[in-house]
Amino acid sequence: MAFMASIPAPSASLSQVSATVSIDLGDRSYDIRIGQGLLTDSAQFAGLPKSSTALIVTNTTVGPLYTAKLKQALSAHHKKVLDVELPDGEAYKDWPALNQVFTTLLESACDRKTVLYALGGGVVGDMTGFAAACYMRGVPFVQVPTTLLAQVDSSVGGKTAINHPAGKNMIGAFYQPQRVLCDLDTLDTLPQRELLAGLAEVIKYGPIADADFLSWLEANLDALLARDRTALTHAIKRSCEIKAWVVGQDEKESGLRAILNYGHTFGHAIEAGMGYGEWLHGEAVGCGMVMATDLSARMGLIDTSTFERIYRLIERTGLPVVGPNLGADRYIELMQVDKKAEAGEIRFVLIGPLGTATTQAAPDALVRDVIAAHTR
Numbered sequence: 001m002a003f004m005a006s007i008p009a010p011s012a013s014l015s016q017v018s019a020t021v022s023i024d025l026g027d028r029s030y031d032i033r034i035g036q037g038l039l040t041d042s043a044q045f046a047g048l049p050k051s052s053t054a055l056i057v058t059n060t061t062v063g064p065l066y067t068a069k070l071k072q073a074l075s076a077h078h079k080k081v082l083d084v085e086l087p088d089g090e091a092y093k094d095w096p097a098l099n100q101v102f103t104t105l106l107e108s109a110c111d112r113k114t115v116l117y118a119l120g121g122g123v124v125g126d127m128t129g130f131a132a133a134c135y136m137r138g139v140p141f142v143q144v145p146t147t148l149l150a151q152v153d154s155s156v157g158g159k160t161a162i163n164h165p166a167g168k169n170m171i172g173a174f175y176q177p178q179r180v181l182c183d184l185d186t187l188d189t190l191p192q193r194e195l196l197a198g199l200a201e202v203i204k205y206g207p208i209a210d211a212d213f214l215s216w217l218e219a220n221l222d223a224l225l226a227r228d229r230t231a232l233t234h235a236i237k238r239s240c241e242i243k244a245w246v247v248g249q250d251e252k253e254s255g256l257r258a259i260l261n262y263g264h265t266f267g268h269a270i271e272a273g274m275g276y277g278e279w280l281h282g283e284a285v286g287c288g289m290v291m292a293t294d295l296s297a298r299m300g301l302i303d304t305s306t307f308e309r310i311y312r313l314i315e316r317t318g319l320p321v322v323g324p325n326l327g328a329d330r331y332i333e334l335m336q337v338d339k340k341a342e343a344g345e346i347r348f349v350l351i352g353p354l355g356t357a358t359t360q361a362a363p364d365a366l367v368r369d370v371i372a373a374h375t376r
Contacts, residue, residue, distance in 0.1 A: 007209045007242055017184070017229045019237040023156065023244040025251060028176045032156060032240045034233060038183040039144060040069050042076045048178050049140040051113040056083040057101055057128040058119040062146050065189055070119055070144065078115070082108055086124065091277035093123045093163045101131040112136040121147035122154035122281060126172070129160030133175035143177045146186040148198025149282050152239035155180050157247040163276055167337040168268045174252055182236055184229055196318045197282025199224060202235050203317065204289060205242045207310055208259045211355035213238055218313055258340055259357040262349040263289030266323070269334035273326040286319030292348060295362055295370045301352025323375040328368045
């Protein structure tokens with residue numbers, strides 16, 4: 001299935017260090033706010049659902065850095081602000097960690113008006129959202145993402161989930177936040193490896209939806225790697241604009257939204273095959289984009305020079321371009337569990353022409369050739 005998405009053009013200038021992107025879902029619409037000092041600004045939390053109690057869900061890495069600051073900002077809006085710290089890492093995106101959230105809510109007698117705040121990266125955001133979707137059949141939650149990957153991708157759009165040993169993000173729900181606050185200041189404490197992983201999710205938006213954005217990334221990669229605030233603001237804003245538009249068209253991933261999984265079919269296989277947490281999600285997606293782009297070229301959807309261009313950008317970013325040698329059979333076995341698979345047939349997000357994407361099956365022999373070419 002081909003998607004020639006009419007993504008809106010970028011808004012405003014490229015020199016801003018703050019921005020707001022709206023996601024249009026009718027009565028469940030919300031804003032994505034991007035800027036500096038948002039986490040400590042009490043005014044940023046005005047207008048959210050009123051409740052006497054709030055729960056901050058974070059992890060053992062982010063909590064010591066930001067929980068006290070967020071509590072202070074929330075104290076003007078909630079009489080009681082609780083917090084729970086989960087273990088850090090993809091390996092803990094599971095039932096036991098999720099139950100820590102439920103246990104805290106139940107032992108504190110939290111009612112269905114309690115607002116949950118996800119303070120952390122993609123794992124914290126996914127689990128907080130899933131907990132909010134489930135607790136008393138639904139309580140409000142707010143995303144306060146502290147990693148680049150979460151700010152440009154996982155905090156936006158309402159996908160919430162935990163992992164299962166047989167597959168990534170296989171147990172979850174579509175459940176939208178009330179607001180997303182992307183505080184650029186939190187990126188100052190982000191390890192470089194995590195920054196690079198986040199850039200993988202930024203890069204994906206160019207090939208699937210906006211060739212001009214891909215050109216901008218090529219020209220501004222050094223500034224992004226140096227954490228230039230203006231460059232980061234534009235990258236986050238443009239990524240969120242594209243994702244917001246796609247989600248607004250296809251919230252439950254019945255068609256168009258699948259293009260956001262470019263690189264993820266191969267990438268999820270790497271994560272599951274290596275054991276969750278061995279590769280960061282963005283690292284696996286970066287390598288997965290190399291494979292998916294090569295497959296696009298081998299199927300005649302793009303030319304070799306386009307593949308080489310995207311490969312060079314991923315390599316320049318410092319992301320892995322060679323996957324682990326799990327064996328072609330194991331890759332295929334893991335990809336058949338992918339949520340885009342239909343009746344056991346693997347469906348890949350492929351690009352072509354540049355700035356557009358398709359989801360389609362691919363000949364087994366070509367898939368095996370791609371795996372052989374990019375693993376060792």
